[in-house]
């Protein structure tokens with residue numbers, strides 16, 4: 699049973715986690731740490747956290763039994779360094795960052811066997827604590843990425859914690875995680891950002907194409923409204939997988955372009971039908 703939770707990064711995900719956690723562990727006290735004092739004030743106002751600080755070393759007095767790292771992945775290394783200088787041997791430490799791989803091994807190097815990597819596959823294009831949602835993780839996958847070094851006891855506790863928040867827990871190798879989500883999450887975000895860029899470039903002085911969005915355009919580009927800092931960090935941290943996925947996408951787009959150019963009815967229909975059949979298998 700957890701008594702004291704510390705969330706580092708009181709934004710959309712950190713806030714959603716704090717709300718969900720409080721529902722499952724109603725007697726726990728929650729400390730929020732964030733570089734942005736406005737995020738802390740807002741989180742206290744909304745009842746997401748009990749108290750907050752912009753100082754990492756306030757963790758020491760608080761003595762959390764669980765620390766959740768919920769900042770953009772580009773900040774993980776400097777935060778891990780800071781945490782490693784504090785005596786946190788009685789705290790379990792986990793994260794919810796969108797990239798694992800190298801980051802998990804780096805975090806273990808600083809934080810030891812009580813660190814367990816995690817990634818809930820739940821979210822939206824929204825950011826900021828004001829968009830937090832206590833039901834975000836219910837019925838959603840949460841990938842845990844233990845290594846040989848991870849304490850089995852720590853893993854068990856983190857697993858049970860996510861289950862009690864309503865998540866469906868699955869374990870995966872940290873590097874396999876980055877291949878998988880480089881394809882099914884990071885590539886679609888890259889394509890959505892690029893599609894908006896292309897439509898911007900296709901707009902002319904005489905016509906603003908963004909005035910005429912259809913439902914499909916809106917569905918497809920919702921995720922291009924996501925936070926640029928978060929996605930900059932994800933693309934750079936998972937660079938190799940994201941670049942390979944973009945190349946695979948370029949090839950598929952080139953094939954489609956050739957079929958449209960040649961006007962081959964059968965081949966074009968087969969290409970579209972094959973994609974439609976794949977899409978229909980996703981639930």
Ligand SMILES: NC(=O)C1=CN([C@@H]2O[C@H](COP(=O)(O)OP(=O)(O)OC[C@H]3O[C@@H](n4cnc5c(N)ncnc54)[C@H](O)[C@@H]3O)[C@@H](O)[C@H]2O)C=CC1
Pocket residue numbers: 706707708709710711712731732733734737768769770771773777794795796797818819820821822823824825826827925928932
């Ligand atoms: N937004 C989403 O749908 C999902 C995001 N994630 C991951 O969750 C993490 C957080 O994302 P969001 O909550 O959406 O972002 P957000 O922008 O809503 O919140 C991030 C918070 O971290 C704070 N922060 C930034 N640098 C910091 C530092 N050095 N020390 C302390 N606080 C710092 C910011 O002030 C902000 O309040 C990212 O690692 C992201 O990859 C994972 C799954 C889904």
Ligand SMILES: O=C(O)C(=O)Cc1ccc(O)cc1
Pocket residue numbers: 795796818819820821822823883921
């Ligand atoms: O908005 C959406 O549909 C998302 O896909 C949100 C999301 C963003 C990043 C993640 O690591 C996981 C989920």
